[in-house]
Amino acid sequence: MDDFVAVPSRKKIVPLILGCAGFVGLGLWMTGAFGPPPASDRYWSDLILMIGWSSVVFFGLCGVLWSLRLFDSRERLRIGADGIRSKSWSDQTIPWEEIVDITTWASRGQNVIVLHLRDPAQFPGRGLAAMLADANRSLTGGDISISLTGTDRTFAEAVLALEQFHSRTALVGSANADPDVRYPPIADV
Template sequence: MPFEAYLDRRRIAVLIAIGVVFVLLGVWLAGGFGAVGPIRGWSPQALHVFGWIASLFFGCGVAVLVPKLFSSGVEIRIDSEGVYARRSGPSVIPWSVIQRITTVDAGRVQLAHLFLDDSSAFSGRRRLGAAAFGDITLSLQGTDRKLSEMRAAFDHFAPGRRDSSAD
């Protein structure tokens, strides 16, 4: 049975709600709801600048997350044909070009790095630092699946390609 990871809309909605709260807090600090006096030694000018920076930063985060709330379809699929990752491009990466796979579990950040025999075939997908982190990085952040399930799929469909010593 193939491994399929879909976006977890509940997690995305929570992140959007948190982002909106921080945007509103930034607007408040910037004086958008009236003058703000000094807070623990911060001058009103510093709070104003900090508030606009926070509003911009978290506003961009909300803008990125809102479309994902309405997105449908599989984000990552691992099956007998290879690996499909929506964030990495429209086509399946066949097992024949995947040389090695490493995975990283850093708590909430769960990644798989694919090292390709010929990365030029997928040049549009090449990432900065590919020599250390692989040619393509798959992230399970914001999806409904776990890294242990992804590792099991790699072991099932591509035995011997996953570097289990790096786990």
């Protein structure tokens, strides 16, 4: 069986960049960059200004990050017989025997694969993913969250690959695998 590989998709990334640009534009409008800022009897002007600048900073950063991925053809996710490697988390492949459970998490149309590890300290994250790991853990209940947003593959394809490789590993086992660890089917949280 071939490995599942997801790489950045330009046709999925361009709409994300345009959406970010739209929110940056709305934020600039709220700050008064295109004339007087919007007035409201309901909210005080400082709150509108704060929301506007927050929108500019957040969506501007997201737009820059998506723009960098637009020209990147390196793989973002690999699921294979050796385990799972998510480039957004680290360059390490996480072996199947270190994954005690795989669940999914969804919110507002965003589906995420969640890995529960035997010893998360063995697989430290990097960059923004590592900085947000604790918040992510409290939100999803797992150690590593994997999103396929902006890639050429779908969430359903990734789940199918996980079920194929994960159940195969559970049946075949490994010389290093703990015989007491069960590999349950992927469950929804």
